[in-house]
Amino acid sequence: DAGVIQSPRHEVTEMGQEVTLRCKPISGHNSLFWYRQTMMRGLELLIYFNNNVPIDDSGMPEDRFSAKMPNASFSTLKIQPSEPRDSAVYFCASSLPEGSREAFFGQGTRLTVV
């Protein structure tokens, strides 16, 4: 398996534009997590899904952020409209809820909003 795949790796956008980050979890994993990493706040859990259903979105900072998981192999995190303070590295991770429970992280998307 290629691991968790995120795209794009880097995104530079202007303030006010819509940004969509994409994630393909590891096949067979049924838990998916979106994290945001900044120097100031570390790794913050934004939202997580279990069997494609959002379980806890309390970490989503504002209504400008939304996430979907239309099927077991794809998830998106959307920011609309984007702001400079959204600049961060966004990670997607997937895991099995039973067994090892190890979360496998993607390479991340570095978002810069100017």
Place this chain on the structure above:
Amino acid sequence: GENVEQHPSTLSVQEGDSAVIKCTYSDSASNYFPWYKQELGKGPQLIIDIRSNVGEKKDQRIAVTLNKTAKHFSLHITETQPEDSAVYFCAASSNTGGFKTIFGAGTRLFVKA
């Protein structure tokens, strides 16, 4: 809400010395405690984990201890090497509400040759 605190934020050791990173958690339902290592430009990667029914676990130069009563857990790296330099995260997870994992703020470890 759930919280994981991690100390220190930065740790510098001489090659060959030991490094210890400590974490505390607030959610008494937490029963799985992984440790991740993050190298520059990469996502965090699991290096060792421990479950609530075990007090200690060792894997070569890395060991973790867990004190459920005090809600403390620690990472010990012995005989440190320059390639151990990275950011280390502790985390706590419970199996309520779908296995939510909360991370500590991270410890930047420098191993000086």
